[in-house]
Each structure stands twice: as C-alpha cells, then as structure tokens.
Amino acid sequence: MLDAIIAHYNYWLVIFLMMIGLYIVISRGNLVKKIVGLNIFQTSVFLLYITLGKVNGGTAPILTDKPETFSNPLPHVLILTAIVVGVATTALGFALVVRIRESYGSIEEDDILATERAEDEIAVNEALS
Amino acid sequence: MVHIVGLGASLFGFWLLMSGHFGPLLISLGVASVVLVLYIAHRMDLYDRETFPVHLKGWIFGYWGWLAKEIFKANIDVAKIVLAPSLPISPRMVRVKATQKTDLGMVIFANSITLTPGTVAVDIEGDEIIVHALSQELADGVLNGDMDGRVTALEER
Amino acid sequence: MSLLSEHIPVLQVAVPLLSAPLCSLLRGVRLPWLLALAVSWFAFAISILLLIQVMDSGDISYHMGNWAPPFGIEYRVDVINAFVLLIISGISAVALPYARLSVAHEVDPRRHGQFYTAYLLCLTGLLGVTITGDAFNIFVFLEISSLSAYVLIAAGARQDRRALTAAYNYLVLGTVGATFFVIGVGLLYMVTGTLNIADLAERIRPLADNRAVQAGFAFIIIGMGLKLAMFPMHTWLPNAYTYAPSTVTVFLASTATKVSVYVVLRFLFTVFGPAYGFVGLTFEYIFLPLAILAMFIGSTAAIYQTNLKRLFAYSSVAQLGYIVLGIALGNIAGLTATVLHLFNHALMKGALFMALGCVALRIGAVSINGVRGLGREMPWTFAAIAGAGLSLIGVPSTVGFISKWYLILGALENSWWPVALLIVASSLLAVIYVWKIIEAAYFGVAPEGRGPVAEAPLEMLAPLWLMVVANFYFGIDADLTTSVAGKVAATFLGSGS
Amino acid sequence: MNHHLVLRVVSKLLIPFILLFALYVQFHGDYGPGGGFQAGVLFASAFILYALIYGVDNAREVLPPKALRFLVPVGLIIYALTGFASIVMGGNYLDYDVLAHDPQHGQHLGILVIEFGVGTTVAAVMVTIFYAYAGRTRDVDDEDW
C-alpha cells in the first residue's frame, strides 16, 4: 500500500497541487489570490503531462546525433501549449482585476458584491416607485 | 563610431562562439541579428563607453586575476566565520572613498567589493561607497585602498 | 477551385484565424467589421460545402502538415460536426450584419478593431473545437474561444461595469472547466498513448475497467459540464450573458455552450461509446436529475428576473437542461432532440437576444419596466420577441415544439412517463416568463419621462426577422433539420455497438 | 541617481548581448531546445530590463506601443501564411516539405519562418503586457489601457 503511494508520488503531487489550487479559487475572496489559485491548479496539469512524457530511462526530447531512448516528445509540446494558454488566462485575469479595481475600488469579492447589491436595490426601488 | 564598431565586432564574435555553424544561412542571419541589435542599441541610446568598454583593453584580465585571488581568500575567511560555532562576527558599516573618475570605474569598484564575500557595497553617495562588512578585518581589506587603486589604475591606462 | 475544395476543412479554421490578426491591424470602425463580416460569410459558405460533401460522400479527414494520424493533428468532418459547424458559422453570418450598429452603440469606438479581432478568434476557436479530431487540440481551440469570449464580455463594461465581474467569474470557472477537461484528456492519453479521437475510441474499448480511464471520463464530463453551464455549474452564465454587448450575447448564447455540448457528445458516444458502463450510469444518475433541475430552476429563476437579458439567460440554463436531458435519454429520439435543439435553441435565443439588442439600442437598459408600452412604438422588434418567445415555449409550428416533441418521444421510448410530463410542465413556466414581457410591452403603460421611441433600424431588423422566420420555417418544415439530427443521433448510437 | 548607478551600468553592458542571445536562440531553434517561444521571452526580457532601469517612457520611445500592436498580429500572420504557402505549393496546410526543392530543406525553412513568427508574437505580447501593467498608476482611467 505504502509502496503504491510512494511509487506514484508524482500523482500525489498532482492531486495535492490541484486541491490546493481549487481550494484557493473557492475559498479566497481576493480576486488576485483566486487567479493565483487558478495558476496553481493549472500547474498541476503541467506536472501531470510531464509525468506522462517520462519514459523510464529517457531524457528530454532534444535531437542529438546519439541514438537514445527519448521521453515521448509530444507531452512537452502539449505542456508548452498549455503553459501559453495558462499565461494568457492569467494575463487576461489580471487585466480584468485591474479594471475591476479601477471601477469598484476594491478587489475583494465581498465588497464588490455588496456594491452590486446596493445598485440592484436602487434599481428595484426606482422600478417600484 | 569606435564604440559601434567595437560593440558590433564583439557581438558578432559572441554569435560565432555560440553558433558553431558557419553555413551561409546562419552567418547571414548572424550579421542581420547583429545589425538589428546595433539598431536597437542605438535607439536605446546605449552607445557610450559603458556599453563597450574598449578603453579597458586587455588590462581587465590582469585585474580579474588579482580579483579572483581576493575572492578566493575572502571566501575562505567568511566560510570559516560561518562554520565557527561561536559565529565570530562584528558587522559594521564603513564609508570608502572611491577615486574613480568614471561611472564605469565606480561600478567596477563597487561590484568588486560585493564580489568579495565579507563586504557588500550597499550604496554610492557622491564619491563614497557605503560598505557593509562582516568584521573589522574584512572591512580593512577594502579600507586599505588597494582595490580602489587598482580599479582607478585600470581606468587610467 | 479544386485547389480549394481539397483544403476546405482547414480553410474553415485557418481563414478566420488568419483574419483575426489582420483585423487588429485595421483602423477605424467600418473596416474591422467588414472583414469580420466577409470572413463569417466565407466560413458559412465553407460549412455548407462541408455538410454537402459529408452528406454525399462520407467523412472527410485532413491531416495537418502531412503527418498521418495518430501522430499529427487531424481535422475530421462527419455529419455531426458538419452540422455544428453550420450552426456556428450560420449564426455568425447572421449576427454580423446585425452587429455593426449595435456594436457601434455599445462598444467604445476606439476598440472596434480589438472587438472584432476577439470576435474572429472566438469564431475560430469554436469552429476549431468542432472540426478537429484531436483531443488536445480541442482544449487549445476551446481556450482560444473562451479567452476571446472573456474579452468580448468585458467589452460590455462601457454600458455596465458588471461586465467586468461577469467576465472575471466566467474566466475563473471556464478555466477550471478547461483544466478539468485537459486533465481528463491527459489521463486518457496516459493509458492509450494517443490523442486522436478516432484512435482513442478504438483503444479505450478494451480498457473499460481501467481506473485512469474512469477518472479521465469523470474529469472530461465535469470540465465540459462547467463549460456548457450544466446545472448546477451554470452560475457564470446569467451575468455573462446579461452584461455582454448584445451582439456578443447573441453569438455566445447561440454557439458557445452548443459547442461544449458537442464535445460532450463526442466523448460520450464516439470515444467511450454508449456501451461503456460509465456512460449509462452518467445518463441515469447525473444527467437526468441535473437536466430536470435545470429545466425547472432555470425557468423559475427566469420568471423572477426584471432584467430581460438576464431573464433569457436563465431561460438558457433551462434550455440547456433540455439539451442535456436529450443526452440522458440515451436513445435515438432523445439524441435527435438534443442535436435538434442545438440548432433550434440557437435560432430562438439568437432572435430573442437580437431583439433585446434592438431595444437596448433605443432605450438603453432592457428591464421589464423599461419596455412597458414599447410594443406599439417598436412593433417589429416586439413582434419578433413574441414570435421567438412562442418558439421558446414550444408552441406547435415553431422549432421549439419540434425539439420538445422528440424529447418527449425519447422519454416515452424509455417508458419514462414522469419525465415526459415534466418536460410539458416546464414549458408552462416558459409561458409565464415570456408572457410577462409580452404583457408589459403591449398592455403596459409607458414609464413617465420616456419620449417617443423609434423602431430599430432595418439593418438590425432584417437579421432579426430572418431568425424569427427561421424559427417558424423550421418549425413547420422540420424535415431537413430532423433528418440531419436523426442521422447524427444514429451515427452516435451506431458507433457504440 | 547614484542609488542606481550599478544597475544602470551593468544593464547597459548586458542588454545588447541578451538581445543577440535571443536572436541566436531564435535562429537555432531546430538544433537545441530553443525556438521562437524562448527567443521571444528572451528578447522581451531584455526590453523589460531596459524598461525597469530606464523607465517605461524611455522604453516606449524605443519600441512604441503602436509598433507592438503591429508586431503581435504580424507574427501570427507569418505563422498562418506559411500554412497557406504550403497549400499553394501543393501540400497540406503546414506541410513544410513542399516549401523547398527537397523536403528536408523545406522542413528547415518552414520551421525557421514559423518560429520567427512565433518569436515575434511572443516578444511583442510580453512587452505589451509589461507596458500595460508597468505603465499604469492607480488613477489611470478605464479608457487608457
């Protein structure tokens, strides 16, 4: 049992990162921290794919003259792509946070929700009157 | 003009060193790359003595040899302090007069101070460098003016 | 021409992809729009050609860079995705003529280049997800479309700053969904060593008991569930649709979730196959209850909305419930309903959100109080809302009826009587929220201080009415759509056994 | 001023070499683990270093945002057009074999051009992002970014 756990340490790490990331996304009210959590969550995927590409005895897939056992190069291409996607998401996320801050004056979810609710109430009152 | 040519030449040397391929395609790409970098450097307004210190010529290697020796000695000293159970330190701040005339010389001096463990150049105020030292002996290594003199000499050759 | 015809599959994606950066180079307001319009029409033409070609001579496979699958990326077109491609590009082709005035009104004029760039990228992503035969490529295109969708939604901030928080929430949940999906794909890849969907399908069959396959299945379903706003993972949707610019809402509401549904179908039926035990369990224990909850909670929430865009957004949650329900039925009639509703719902929501965009153009915010008495002043717009609303309810002779008809047949085929009754009952909720608007518009008294309101310009009315007419045309002559949808359903279920 | 003397002088020395290194990585993509992506990052990092030391305003003069707005799509267009070029030359999309007389040479050329497109876009995007974040102060208004 313990052996199995240790043998799959990489998966445990993936799961650990995933859980941490998700937890941050869900539990934090700070919009920036949420994005950070999202990043950690995505990192778990990179790790998973690296794990996938690891063939026993193989190394990074860079072409040399020597014939060798290579790790499967595909996952690395995939990770690179996933990282680009992740970076783009993060950049866009922060861009939104910046604009939210400029508009609402806060990056705390609670404050923003309170502001929005207050606006809603005003709108409803106007509608009723 | 001297600076441009010097920078260009050293950049191209740098390219050849790294590339290791001397086919027409990569050589021409190398030339194009150097030209592009020179153009950008021009736009960044980097063409002056600092960008390519041509005036230092070969003397710098002599200085580096001396500096390597100093770094080596200082490393041993600080390693001893760190490993000694009693942790025999007596940290202090000292002001060191820098006699260099150019910014580049000043920077070489400051970085040399930092490179030798036991002393760190914390700030430059006018012609003085403020140095944090781990002990009086280590501070004296800078305060004795030897390093300052060598850097100034380097600058004047 | 033969040069082109051989390459249509890649042109479907590559042309919008190339035009997106081109678009960002264009200045002014008119040029970016024109380019987007031209590209949309081109994509529409291509997708028609593809559908014809597929119907005539079977599946098309196109290999990127001449790497044969499973090593290279393959674009694979069959009836299923040809139909979805047609929906996406068709909606885009109708939405863009409408877009010019609406976007000019709602989006900062200095940002039109960016806006249409994002729009084209979104279109590219959606088309790409649909056409590609590579699981990882799906993820990449999915994120291209999602990222540009966030940008498009945030463009609504000029009208209401909540577009920002809406886009942010969508970004967080959408990213979590995409990440779940890509984890699932990774797990499948780990076990099978392939990312090609056709290849995956072959290799997964003998591995039904593998735990990584099961985990991969779960990750993919949950991930795509988030992307398609399956109840209760729909929380991002209402605000996103409400605060996005009207054109964006029209386009996204009609296409984005549909494409995610397509991906779910693809994995459920093509990759795992209906025979895979987990698929059946998913139908019965996950999709069925969630779909029914979505139908009722979505519609009930819609009834209580005062913002009309949000009202129809909640209605979308309910309608996605119908779509998922069709999957849950797991038989030909049910799947036919799902596929049909992809198209039909695109028609109704496209029309409804277009109409709301017309209203927004004239009076700004679209609240139930704001539209009181507008029926007389904007007769064409509100007649369109009434027509598409009837379709949403599912009145016979509209497309909504056809979808529900097949849905009910599917339920009855499984002898799920209560489900059939619930489908009918949920339509009644739609009556309530649609009629709320009709009543306010036609029999309400205009709020004080609102001056005379002009009817929306013809440029916007024409696409709107095209959609409305389509709602009725395909509701009365449903032969074309039902035969394609039926074929799609048969292909899916046939691939299982 | 003197606080930053060391930084200024050292980075002045480094920047041209970092830029050239980036270009080296760019054009040696198929020999090592380089390629357009890394090259783009390197190139942009040299610029970011310059901007950090000399201020974003100076950096904007060297590489105006207008140019960036042009470079980002141009990189992508290079990428996509290479794909179309292979169609025109009679192959499948992104099939580099057909780009030159012999397939291997074609591969080489195709990758070189594509990587150049990627590198351009990556560098331009990174600098754009840096400008966007570094250039803003607390009270910029919504329209200016």
Added chain:
Amino acid sequence: MEMILYIASGALLAAGSFLVLVGTIGMLRLPDFFTRLHAAGITDTLGAELLLIGMMLQAGFSLITVKLILISLFIFFTSPTATHAVANAARTMGLKPALVPDEDIETTSVRRGSAK
C-alpha cells in the same frame, strides 16, 4: 591526462558543492539581513564558479564549455549587481543593520582616514 582532468573536476565540484552548502548554512545562521548578504555571496561567487569550472573540465573544448563560460560570466556580472540592489533597497527603505556596539558610520569614516 584524462585521469587528472577527471580528478581535478571532481575536486572542483566537491569544493563548489561544499561552498554552496556553507553559504546556505550561513544564510540560515547569520543574525540579520545585511550579514546574510555575505553568506549568499559565498554561493554566488566561489561556489558557483568552482562548480562551473568543474563542469568545464568535464566538457573539454566544446560548445558546452562556451555556454558554461557564458553562464559564469553572466553570474559574475549579475550576482553582485543583484546583491547590491537588494542591499541598496533595504537601506533606502530604512532597514537598520545590526551593528557591533556603538560603531556607526561616522567613526568608521575616521578609521578610513587613518588607514590611508
């Protein structure tokens, strides 16, 4: 010759590793930020360079050595710069160093004069 090179590079690697560890220990042991700067310096200078030279000996005259030289040059230029920058930031932002009793800058200034 190969043998000598092999032993030499092994010794350099061992010495470098040792110095890296010492520097790290110093970073943990020393009492305040400014003193820790010196320990970090051990790692950055001799520790790093010895390791890199050890590797160069292994690689012989090749492209690899060129790259190793580039790395060592880069570290040689940037590590003092970075250290200086951190120290400078700490000082300008008001972090006070823990100094030996009653020794402040003024008194040391006088000492400098006498040393000259």
Added chain:
Amino acid sequence: MSTEMALALTLLIPSLGGIAIACAGRYPNLREAITLITASVLFAVVISLLQEVSGGREPTLALIEVVPGLPLMLKVEPLGMLFGCVASGLWIVNSLYSFGYMRGTNETNQTRFYICFAIAIASSMGIAFAGNMFTLFIFYEILTISTYPLVAHKQNAEARSGARLYLGLLIGTSIGFQLVAIIWTWVAAGTLDFTIGGILRDKIDPTMLPILLALYMFGIGKAALMPFHRWLPAAMVAPTPVSALLHAVAVVKAGVFTVLKVVIYIFGIELLSETGASGWLIWVASFTLLAASLVAISKDNLKARLAYSTISQLSYIILGAALASSLGVLGGALHIATHALGKITLFMCAGAIYVATHKTKISDMQGLGRLMPFTFAAFCIAALSIIGLPPFAGSWSKWYLALAAADAGRVLVIAVLMISSLLNVAYLMPLVARGFFRPAPPRQPVGAAVTPGARFGLAEAPLLCVIPPCLTALGCLVLFFYADEVVDLLRPIVG
C-alpha cells in the same frame, strides 16, 4: 374554383383580411368595410364548401409533413362544416354589431381589435377544418393567443389580470393535459388523423382509456369543464363583441367542437360505449351544468350571469359526447349551433343595454324593456331558445339529449336536464320580467347620439347594435324549422 382551393381560402381570406385591416388602420370606414367584406366572402366560400359536403364528399388538403408521421392537414367533414358555418356566419353579424358597439363606446385600439378578430376567425376555420389532432392543436393555440389581446383590450389592471388568467388557464391546460394526451395518442396509435370510429381501438389498454379521456377533456380548457372554467367569467372584462366572440362565435365553440371531434374521431363512440370509459364524464358534466346554473342565478351582473350560463350550456354538449351514443352526439353537435345563436343574441342585447344606458346590473334594469322593446324582445326569444322551449331552435338539441339519456337508460341524467331547464328559466327570465313589467326609469339619454326610435319615446342603442340581435333572434326561430336539415348534414358522423 377547386374545393381544395376553397379549403385553403377559408384560412387565407381572414388572414389576408387581417393584413388589409392593418394597412387600412388609419381609415376607420375603410377598415370596417374590409372587415365586412372579408366576413361575407368567407361565409360565401364556406357555404360553397357546404354544398360539397352535403354531396357526401370530404375535400382534403395535405399541407406539409412537419416531422415524419405528423402532417399538417385540412379535411372537411360534417361536424367541422357545421362549426365553420356557425363561426363564419356569426362573424358577419358580430362585425356589424362591433361597428356599432365600438363606436358607441369610443373604444381605443380598434384596429388591433379587428385584426385579432380576423386572426381568431382564421384559426377557428383551421380548427373546424383540421384533418388531424395535431393540426387542430396548432390552430387551437393560435386561437388562444390571438384572442388574448382582445380580452386584454382595455389595458387596465383588471383587463390585464383577467387576460392573464384567460391565457394561463387555456395555455396551461392545453399544454399540460391536451398536448400530453395527443402525444400519448400518437405514440399508441401511430397517427393523429381524424377517422370515423376512432383510431384507438386495440391500441391502448382499455383501463387507461378513462385517463386519456380525462387528459383530453380537462386539456380542452375552452370547453370550460369545471374546475377549469374560471377563465370564462374572467374574460368578461372584454368589450361585449369580444364576449360574443368568445361565447358564441369561436372560442368556447372551438372547445366543445374539439370535445366532439375527440370523442367521435379519436376514441370512437362505439369504443367509448363498449368500455364505458366516458361514464365518469357524464357526472362531471352534469355537476358543471347544475353548479354553473346555480352560480349564474346568484350573479347580478348581467354579463357574469351570461358567462356562467355559457359554462352550463357547454356541459350539455360535453354531456352529449359523454353519453357516447349517436343521439347524444347529434344533440351535442346541434347544441353548438343553437346555443351559438341564442347566446350571441343575449350578449348583443346586454351590450346594447350597456351602450344605451351604461347599466350592467340586472337589478338596475327595471322597466328598461319599455324603452328598448326590440332589444328586450330579442333577449326574450333567445332566452326561451336556450331554455329549450319550442318553437325555438334550442328545444331540438335538448330533445335529442334527453332522448339519448333515455336511450342509455340514465334516468338521473334526464332529471338533471329537467332541473337545469328550470334553473335556466330562473336566471334568464327575471330580466325579461323586470324589463317589461316593472315601471320604466326616468329617461336619461346617454351620450349625444340621436338614438333610433327616439321620436317614439324609445331609447334604443344605435341601429347597428339593435339589428344584429334581432337577426340572430330571428335565426333561433328559423333554425327550429330547419333543424332536420342540420341533422341530415350531421348524420354521416355517427355512421
């Protein structure tokens, strides 16, 4: 003109008429002329079809197959012919009356009124000539939706809430029950075509028949079977011509017509009588019949009283269907026509009284008969017809129903019929009695209009409000003598 074309025209004429009315909206005289012409042309076309049907033919027009096995189809058969004649014929009369009423009360939104009216007639034609249950259902829904604006016509809060109830109940029952029943039928029988003898024999478990029947009966909300009758009184907020449309011309008639269609062509009379699946319906119909009559007596508002009367009268027809015999069905079908004539007269009279005096309560109408003798005479004739006294048409339908009950040996049903006739007397005759035999109120002419007969000391409503009820009252009398012709027409449906 081919019969198929004529069949298509029954839908096209009112639809095109609606469009023409919309275009002529700004010219009231032109608009109303178009209405009248459309109604007349439509009636002519329907009559031409009547001749075909009397000849024993069944013109059919398949429009389109919506989904496989679900065609949109028109087919003329005797029952539909009867409904078609009633609806199109009464539209003419009702149009004339509307001109008088709408102008007399200065209503707003008159163009919308005439457009919706035309669409309602078009959908009534669709219902009458639907070839299968699916087609019928579509037109049934269009009728609901097109009459909604008519009910909400006044646009005030009361009108809106009344209209909301109207729409809610009709759409709700039709989707919630009727549609379910239709789908069930389709799944079981594989078709929805109207076929003599029904389509369900051997297709469905006999124990399920009552449930399916219940889904249909309660799903046809327009037939106002209790407890889904509330929409009818709620719709009373509408102008009187609309009430006439609802109660006589189209809506409730469409409901009971659908009931008969379902019983005759979907279930088949024989299947129902063999299995007794409609037994429960007899009692529900009887209950509705009596209860509605009792409620009617308690209403002082004339239109409300008439509304409950309608609920009660509709249950006669449902009762006829529930008896599941030829006589019962014939009686029910005949009652569609006789009640239509009677009820439209009553409503037009109520409207005329309102236009002339602005009175709505029966207790306020004492002695009005002396000022408005024509109106009250028409009212009296129609009331007698509905009560079922010869020589008025209503007596025939009741006669057939009583015969059917006797045939089936249901003594209690006969008793119900008799009691209800007494109740009819109790809620209809007091107005006549008060009108003629109480002293006349002091004269207070309403409005500036010169009312007809003023120089004879009368205070009638405008001519256009008085002539139509007189015509329909006359119709009640005439139909009594021509009832046999109607029964002959209907004979084929019971085989």
Added chain:
Amino acid sequence: MFIGATAALLVAMALTLIRAFAGPTLFDRVLAANSFGTKTVLLIGVLGFLTDRPEFLDIALLYALVNFIGTIAVLKFFRYRNLGLSNTEAADREEID
C-alpha cells in the same frame, strides 16, 4: 560526482527555501529567492551532465537571466509600487519619502 553535487545543491535549495519562508524581512526573502535561482541554474547545469544532455545549459542561461530581471523587478516594485518609473522619477520619489 555529479550525483554528489546534485544532492548538495538540492539540500542547499531546501535550506534556502527555509530562509525564504522564514523571512523575516522582505529583503531576506528576495535574497533567498535570488540565491535559490542561482542554485537552480547550477542544478540545471549539473543535471545536464548527470543525464549526459548538456543542452540543458541553454535553459540554465535563460533561467539565470530571468532570475536577475525578476529580482530587479520585485525590488523596484516594492520600492516604488510601480514598475514603470524612470530613474529620475524614482529618485524624486525617494526625496519625498
């Protein structure tokens, strides 16, 4: 022997992390992070030899660069709360402080 160096570097990195987490000042953390980066560069190099794939060195160089620029950027940010100031502006700010 590369194994020994790898092990030493890994231990050193772990210890550096302790300092990074312990702080106590921001500058301690920055210093630790910078030092961690230097060790990472060395580790990448050593690993390249260990796995006989010296091409890793390019990555090491890239990492060294990122480490340097990152440190500068962090310091600048915490000093001025703004990355875009030029030297002169920065000096002005310090005067005010």
